[in-house]
Amino acid sequence: MDTTISPHIISRRKRRTALAVAAVLATISLAAWGLNRAISPSVDANNVSIATVRVGNIANSISASGIVIPVHEEQVSSPIQTRVAKVYAKLGQQVQTGELLLTLDDRTIVLASDSIKEQLAQQENRMLALTLEMEQKRKQLTGAIELLQLDLEAARVKLGRYQTLRKAGGVSAEDLLTAELNVKRIEIQLRQHHEQQEDNQRVTRSNIEGARLQKSILQKQLQEQQQLLAQTQVRAPFSGMLTWLMAEEGASVSTGQLVARVSELNNYKVEASLSDFHARALSAGQPVLVEQGNVKLDGEVQTVLPEIQNGTVKLLVTLRQPHHAMLRNKLRVEVSIVTEQKKNTLLADAGPAFNGRGPQEIFIVRDGVARKTSLTIGASDGKSVEILSGARAGDQLIISDTSRYKERDSVRVTQ
Incomplete structure (x- = not known):
């Protein structure tokens, strides 16, 4: 026979059923959470480098290796x-x-100098001999010309007398013609002697000029040898x-x-070397920071050397403090060439996670989870990088190497 169940018993059964369902759901949630913890990767915060995004100034720079050299060296x-x-x-x-x-x-130079001196003496003697020879020929021709002038005067007097006598019939035509021809012959001889005298002078002067030119050449050679002798x-x-x-x-x-x-002592500059990949970004006048240990010196690019060797471009840097006590000849230094400067921009410490400029996938840590986010990276000075978009001031970025999580969209960060 059926009996009626009391409301109290029904109520108690419902509470038991609800508790059982709640327990099952809790168990399932706990299992799911445990499974997620077991499957989802995590990273210890102490094993990664985390940087906070901040607002600041940055100078985009190119790193180079440098060596200190004297400003003046011979x-x-x-x-x-x-x-x-x-x-x-x-x-x-x-x-x-x-x-x-x-x-x-200097023995070879001394011998060469002595030889040249002997040749100079020979040229001097040759010039003297040519001058004496010219003077001797001039005297001989001058005497011959004077005699011919006398003969010409006598022949002309005789011709004049024959011309007068011919009119009176006292001289034959043949004698008159002979007298006329004799005058012409002497005139020709006289002209030839004058021409010979001029020719002899021209030839001798040319020879003397040649000797003088050779002497000048020898004197220059001697001067060169004397300079070489001084350089020894x-x-x-x-x-x-x-x-x-x-x-x-x-x-x-x-x-x-x-x-x-x-x-030169205590006056230095820097010769910097870097990859020719950056050659187009370099120009004279760019600010430069030279570092050696804790010492930092300001300077600027003096000149970019045009020649590229083995994929390396070199430039010379002048320093504002070229006499600084730290500087030593051949001292190796770090050089940062500033190509761009920006103020009041978002910055983060540089690290292996960043790779040049442009869009990059970086993990941003929020609420214990690092989520992969696309950031646009701008300038860099080797110590900080500029963030153009994708993050805001106060965000925390994992800047160490995260290549092992490149296939993941998120990673738990444990303390």
Whole structure:
């Protein structure tokens, strides 16, 4: 026989059913959360670098390696092929202008100079001999011309007398013709002697001029040899430090070979080298920051060298403090060439996560989860990067290498 269930029992059963359902749902949620924790990757916040986006100023710069070099440096080379005779200075020594550094064997130059001097003496003797010969010929022709002039005067007097007598019939026509021809013959001889005298003078003057020209050439050659002789006395071109020296006595040197180098003291500039990929972005006048340890020096690009070697472009940097105590010859420094400057822009610390300019996928950390977000990166100075879009001030970015999570859209960040 059926009995009626009391409302109290029905109510208790409903509570039990609700509790059972709630327990099942809680169990399922806990299992799902545990499964998600087990499957979804996570990263320890202590194992990554996280940077906060901030507002600041940035100078877009290109990094280069640099070496400190003297502003003024001169090299002294050997004028001839010879050997080192004697060394008077030491490498690294401070020298004064004109100070003797070393001497080169000058015997070949001395012999060459003596030979030229002998040739000069020969030319002097030749010029003197030609002058005497010309004077002697001039005297001989002058005497002959004077005699011919006398003969011409006598022949003309005789011709005049015959012409008078011919009118009176005292002289034959044949005698008159002979007298006329004799005058013409003497006139021709006289003209020939004058021409010969002029020709002799022209030829002799030409020979003398040739000898004088040869003498001038020899004098220049002698002057060159004397200059070479002076250069065998290798002296400091200016006051500075002797940074290179051919210090081995008796060592052979060829023509043009470096034997000494003098560099200016305490006045330096920087020679920077970088990839030719950046060549178009470089120009004279760009600001430069030179760093060595904790020391930072300002400067600017003096000139960009036009030649590119092995994919490397070089430029010279002038410093605002070229006499700084930190600077040393051949000291290696870090160089940052500023190509662009921006103010009040979004910045983040630089890191491996950034790769040049343009759109990039970067993880932004919010509420313990790093979500991949597309950011547009702009300028960089090697320490900070500019964020053009995709983030706001205060956002936290993972700037360390996240390549292992490149296939993920999000990653949990655990403390």
